[in-house]
Amino acid sequence: MADPTRTWTAALIVIGDEILSGRTQDKNVSQVATWLNVQGIRLREVRVVADDRQAIIEAVNILRVGNDYLFTTGGIGPTHDDITVDAIAAALGVGVEIHEGARAILSAYYKTRGGLTEARLRMARVPAGASLIENRMSGAPGIRHGNIFIMAGVPHITAGMLESLTGTLEGGLPLLSATIGCWVAESEIADLLGATERAHEGCQIGSYPFFREGRTGANFVVRSTSQETLDACVTALSTGLEQGGWTVHPGGI
């Protein structure tokens, strides 16, 4: 059973000039975050860095020691701008080697797709001592080295890699959440939110305002690892809102 006093954390490094240039809308932060929550692991920090060896090395070395797990997405393809494996090997102070299991996978995958060329064989390179993460969507596998999980940048391939890791990582209690919505300006009920959060230890209340259909509203997300505490906090907040004359929308607006 998960130790309720222990919080497991992870960091994510998104590697890619295409995100920093604004060309590509990242989708991996939210899918990795959502997946981690279910594993009982909190995503504590994300860094987006360029396809730059030194930037990757620095981020890896800070985040791998400060967290239980470190995930990376991007930069593991066959082209010249794919430098993630080399940078992580350098960060770890290990060499880069061809993983024979990865070679076999790529060899089989490319058998009917033009063969395993030198460029494609690049995708079998791993930091020495690594194991593989199954790729259920295409050829090249992801890579695990200690507490570092090196995944693809293309979101549906990343999703498949996460799926193959489901249930294999030690974590704590999953973070539960419940949302209620209200057509209210959050500034009108700021005191209620603060007081309700303080009265329910182990709960966090996030307030997410929006402007829609010409009206101001907000969704309130309550988070806790305890279902009981969560329910009590949601009930208290709902009661407070109703007493103020607002209609509560369970599940959010």
Added chain:
Amino acid sequence: MADPTRTWTAALIVIGDEILSGRTQDKNVSQVATWLNVQGIRLREVRVVADDRQAIIEAVNILRVGNDYLFTTGGIGPTHDDITVDAIAAALGVGVEIHEGARAILSAYYKTRGGLTEARLRMARVPAGASLIENRMSGAPGIRHGNIFIMAGVPHITAGMLESLTGTLEGGLPLLSATIGCWVAESEIADLLGATERAHEGCQIGSYPFFREGRTGANFVVRSTSQETLDACVTALSTGLEQGGWTVHPGGI
């Protein structure tokens, strides 16, 4: 005229538990990145941190000295989880004060919306010595302190703040880009990409594979601050692809 030898850089800190929990899909990274490019400023790093005072302080103090500009989004509303102003003031070692200009703006904005309550007045608090960034969408302004730009988290409000900053920041040459697409597996032309990039100093070629309509393809994004170099690199890459028997799609697929 912009100094072609000087690269201006920025970092962005996205502040918010809702991004790290996976609940909210971030949209600010790509819009800030795109806007910065037009200003001739490169987005060099993004960090996503929780609504956590110490995490914000650490990120601010590292990134504000390593870059020409530092932008933040999120955490400047009226509720208890909005701690950005206090954390940045602490990072800078200055106090927090009510900005009289912000008080006047909020006072006018809330005149017909229930008045300027204590919670709403929180949004007039700034790190001592700050100036304001115009908010064209709603009441509370953004905040500038030295090279730090503190903006809203709600994307369309952030967009309005960026618009009001357009043309006011010193930058260098804007980064130009051109995209061509090809129905080719990037692994088949990895050598061509690397050789073409090496032959065109000051150009970067990014390779972005996809799988669509049952076929493998890739878009190649060439970036340079020189239109001439960019054009030469795109022409060379297109010629190389055509000589290999592939059809080039200008603008990408």
